[in-house]
Amino acid sequence: MTTTLKWLGHAAFEIKTGGKTLLVDPYLTDNPLASMRSEDAVADYILITHGHFDHVGDSISIATRTGATVIANPEISAWCSRQCVASHPLQTGSGFAFPFGYLKLTEAVHGSNLPDGSNGGSACGFLLTTLDEKKIYLAGDTSFFDGMRLIGEEGIDFAALPIGGYYTMDPDDALHAVKLLRPTMVLPIHYNTNDHIHQDPAQWTARVLAETSTKVALLKPGESVEI
Numbered sequence: 435m436t437t438t439l440k441w442l443g444h445a446a447f448e449i450k451t452g453g454k455t456l457l458v459d460p461y462l463t464d465n466p467l468a469s470m471r472s473e474d475a476v477a478d479y480i481l482i483t484h485g486h487f488d489h490v491g492d493s494i495s496i497a498t499r500t501g502a503t504v505i506a507n508p509e510i511s512a513w514c515s516r517q518c519v520a521s522h523p524l525q526t527g528s529g530f531a532f533p534f535g536y537l538k539l540t541e542a543v544h545g546s547n548l549p550d551g552s553n554g555g556s557a558c559g560f561l562l563t564t565l566d567e568k569k570i571y572l573a574g575d576t577s578f579f580d581g582m583r584l585i586g587e588e589g590i591d592f593a594a595l596p597i598g599g600y601y602t603m604d605p606d607d608a609l610h611a612v613k614l615l616r617p618t619m620v621l622p623i624h625y626n627t628n629d630h631i632h633q634d635p636a637q638w639t640a641r642v643l644a645e646t647s648t649k650v651a652l653l654k655p656g657e658s659v660e661i
Contacts, residue, residue, distance in 0.1 A: 443467030443655035461491030469656030483574030485554020509555030596624030598631025
């Protein structure tokens with residue numbers, strides 16, 4: 435079984451695995467780097483790491499149109515339910531066996547207020563174990579934290595890490611994260627969407643290749659990688 439991950443720009447992904455299509459943090463409208471229009475998106479499930487506008491994005495409109503189920507923390511799930519969208523809540527540290535694989539919410543060090551100012555609960559990342567036992571870690575918006583060492587003990591096949599700085603890890607901290615996580619492959623995300631998070635991903639890639647044994651998927655928005 436092949437899992438395909440397409441980077442849609444910023445922190446948004448389309449993941450096809452186990453016969454299902456997942457969207458992660460589908461910030462498409464108003465995203466200058468988005469490679470997909472909201473009205474063209476399809477999904478069986480939508481995963482939201484936290485409540486900020488550039489991660490909730492178009493989740494409600496896409497879920498309303500497609501019937502997708504939102505997976506998020508309890509606060510975001512309840513907010514989605516109030517907007518008549520199907521949702522499945524999970525607590526940080528817990529997981530559930532979905533038709534596409536086992537999904538666990540991981541710690542993330544970040545805020546999470548929702549676009550309307552209401553409480554978005556705790557920010558999280560996702561650790562997906564696919565049906566063929568591939569481990570995919572999507573860190574979400576986070577600063578560096580030592581718990582990444584424990585996540586790395588899972589045996590990570592693929593990780594997506596923010597490198598933009600200002601709101602999240604900068605390139606130095608993201609490199610440190612790679613050294614703790616020890617993924618087979620890493621994708622840098624959450625950079626160059628605005629001036630605050632301008633970074634050189636090629637320079638970061640060179641550092642990862644020089645200092646670790648991890649391969650780098652240096653994708654442009656709209657490009658995919660098989661896992």
